[in-house]
Amino acid sequence: MQxxxxxxxxxxxxxxxxxWEYVTAVAQEQARxxxxxxxxxxxxxxxxxxxxxxxxxxxxxxxxxxTFPDRSGEEITLRPEGTAPVCRAYLEHGMHNLPQPVRMxxxxxxxxxxxxxxxxxxQHHQFGVEAIGDGDPSVDAEVIDLGWRFTQALGLKxxxxxxxxxxxxxxxPDYLAALKDHYTPRLGEACPDCRMRxxxxxxxxxDCKRTxxxxxxxxxxxxxxTDLLCADCDDHFTKLRRYLDALxxxxxxxxxxxxxLDYYTRTVFEILPPEEGAQSVVLGGGRYDGLIEQLGGxxxxxxxxxxxxxxxxxxxxxxxxxxxxxxxxVDAVIVSLGDAAxxxxxxxxxxxxQAGLSxxxxxxxxxxxxxxxxxxxxxxRYTLVLGDAEVAAGAVQVKTMDSGEQRETPLDEVATAxxxx
Numbered sequence: 001m002q003x004x005x006x007x008x009x010x011x012x013x014x015x016x017x018x019x020w021e022y023v024t025a026v027a028q029e030q031a032r033x034x035x036x037x038x039x040x041x042x043x044x045x046x047x048x049x050x051x052x053x054x055x056x057x058x059x060x061x062x063x064x065x066x067t068f069p070d071r072s073g074e075e076i077t078l079r080p081e082g083t084a085p086v087c088r089a090y091l092e093h094g095m096h097n098l099p100q101p102v103r104m105x106x107x108x109x110x111x112x113x114x115x116x117x118x119x120x121x122x123q124h125h126q127f128g129v130e131a132i133g134d135g136d137p138s139v140d141a142e143v144i145d146l147g148w149r150f151t152q153a154l155g156l157k158x159x160x161x162x163x164x165x166x167x168x169x170x171x172x173p174d175y176l177a178a179l180k181d182h183y184t185p186r187l188g189e190a191c192p193d194c195r196m197r198x199x200x201x202x203x204x205x206x207d208c209k210r211t212x213x214x215x216x217x218x219x220x221x222x223x224x225x226t227d228l229l230c231a232d233c234d235d236h237f238t239k240l241r242r243y244l245d246a247l248x249x250x251x252x253x254x255x256x257x258x259x260x261l262d263y264y265t266r267t268v269f270e271i272l273p274p275e276e277g278a279q280s281v282v283l284g285g286g287r288y289d290g291l292i293e294q295l296g297g298x299x300x301x302x303x304x305x306x307x308x309x310x311x312x313x314x315x316x317x318x319x320x321x322x323x324x325x326x327x328x329x330v331d332a333v334i335v336s337l338g339d340a341a342x343x344x345x346x347x348x349x350x351x352x353x354q355a356g357l358s359x360x361x362x363x364x365x366x367x368x369x370x371x372x373x374x375x376x377x378x379x380x381r382y383t384l385v386l387g388d389a390e391v392a393a394g395a396v397q398v399k400t401m402d403s404g405e406q407r408e409t410p411l412d413e414v415a416t417a418x419x420x421x
Contacts (some may be wrong), residue, residue, distance in 0.1 A: 008114075008122025010310075019313045020206070020326035022105060022324035023154065027127045027307075030150040034142065036129050039104040041085035047075035049317060052260050053084035064112040065072040078111035081261065081287065082128040082306055084295070086093035089257050091297045092133050100133030101302075107128050107309075119311030128285075128306040133299030135289060137236050140267045141243035147283045147305050151271055154312065155321030162254040163244070164226070165237040166203065168265045168289065171230035176202050180225045189214035206256045224255040236266055259284060263291040267303065273315050282315055283307040331357040332382040336364050341386040348384070348396065348411060355415035375401065382418060 005011065007038060010208060012020065012251035031038075047067050054061050066078040086104060088255040095102045100331060112124050129146060131139050144161070167175060177201050178305055183190065188197060190205070191213040197204045208215040229237065244251055249268075259268045275313075285305025292300035316322055332352065336345040342364035352359045362371035368385075375383045396414055399406040400421075409417050 008116040010121060015233060018324035019316070019322060020076050020309065022322060023309055023312055023316065024127070025408055027105070027107070027150055030146060030153060033144045033149075034103065034129075036103040036105040036131075036146070039086060039106050041079070041082075041089055041106070041108070042416040044078050045088065046074045047077040047084055049084050049088055050077050050080060051178060053087065053263055058187055060112065060260065064114050066113060069147060079108065080110060080112050082106060082108055082110070083130060083261075083263070083302075083304055084128055084291070086128075086130045086304075087132065087156070087291050087295055087302065088299075089294060090300075091292065095131065096297070098301065101131040101139055102133055103129070103131050105129045109404050110144055110306075110308075119314040120308060121310060124311075125309040126306045127309060128304060130302060130304035131414060132292070132302040133300055134289075137239040137267070138243055140236075140240050140287060140303055143285065143303050144244065144269055144303060145247055145249065145309070147269075147271060147285070151312075154316055155319070156273065156315055156319070156353075160281070160384065161244075161249060161251040161270060161271050162272065163240070163251050163255050163267065163269045164254050164257040165229060165266050166225050166258055166264060166268055166286075167233050168230055171228060171233055172203075172225075175223070175225050175228045178228065179203070179205070182222050183218060186214060186218060190218060192394065193361070196217075203258050204260070206258045207260060219256050222256070226255060233266055237321045237367075240267060240360060259286055261288075263294070265289045265290040269305070282311055286327075302361050327398070329358075329379045329381065330360050331380070332384055333360050333371075333378060333380040334384045334386065335362045335371040335375065337368060337385070340388070340389070340391045344391060344411075345384075345386050348386070348414065352415050352418070355419060357415065357418055384414065 012326060018141045018309060033254060048067060051061055060080050068076060070076050086106065090102060104105045108128070110124050111122065115120055116386050117124060119160065129143060130144055148161060166172070180198065183198060191208060191210040193210070194208050196214055206219055207279055208219065208398050226237065247302055257268055258264070264286040265287065270281045270284040272281055281304055285303070287301065287303040290299040292298070334345045334349050335341045345361055345364070349359045350360045360380070361372045372383060383399045383401060385399065390396050393408070395408045395410050397406055397411045397416065398414065
């Protein structure tokens, strides 16, 4: 039996690594500039963390999580999103005692049992940030600014920022009542998922992407949350827009933008590329002022975003926005000929690596031509040739591959010569 990748996963090959290194380096630099420290949480958590935080009525919890009992019978879930674990860590480690908000960023694998598609696999990877402990709209603007500057630093063009407010527990009940009144006469025309959401999670009806039922017509004509915001939420959203204007970030209000997680309140936002499609979002997030309390803490505001790295890389390649430096080229390949040379070549390779050079030893016993072909295939900068004459002289022939220049260099001077060049 020949084993193959599980559906919805991929191997990250050596040729792929420069793209990942480039995107993560840009992300880390932007996080540093905004003062967001690094946090890493476990790949798996207790299942209840996501049931309480993300919401039992969401597609993620109902259909997409990898949840299973471990050997002790404890229900465990592979991380389906990044925010709830960071909030758990905030509570568990007493971060409320730190200066607020606590600013954190992370890179992590995400696991969701969903239909694989371009840029979104069952195991994909996210860059995310969270700012926990301050409910002022200036923090919303800061997080959005970080996300916007990140995508701009990647060189992506034609992006658009969508924002919306979905209210809070004070004003959302009235909106949900109005939304259900809107759907009631035509509920039979909606898709089965929306008919289920009507009772369990009506706000999620606005996030439906089905086109084979009347859902899109119902969404387009639905009442707007921004028309029914309470005074506090309306003030928060007005100030956010004022800050975005001051930052010079172009945006538009999307009244149907709700995101897919139950913990969101007030601000939600997405950054989209020029390509259309429900799965085209490159970065999205929002405010979650009630999540810490749901997880057992005192009321604590928070806001953050997540960005799928696979989808970002796909867009960077598609737009030819960057050409990462190849990281796979080696500094030198050592070619050895004869009986005495291989042992000296092994020692020379070790010495050069200790001097900071990347070195590969060609397979001893092959022909000179075969070993030189190996050096060319590895895109080596230099080839070091050791034969009987070189062993006797205590030297090595150093060939510069791009120019073809070759010179004899004493063995104890090779590292210095290569590093100087």
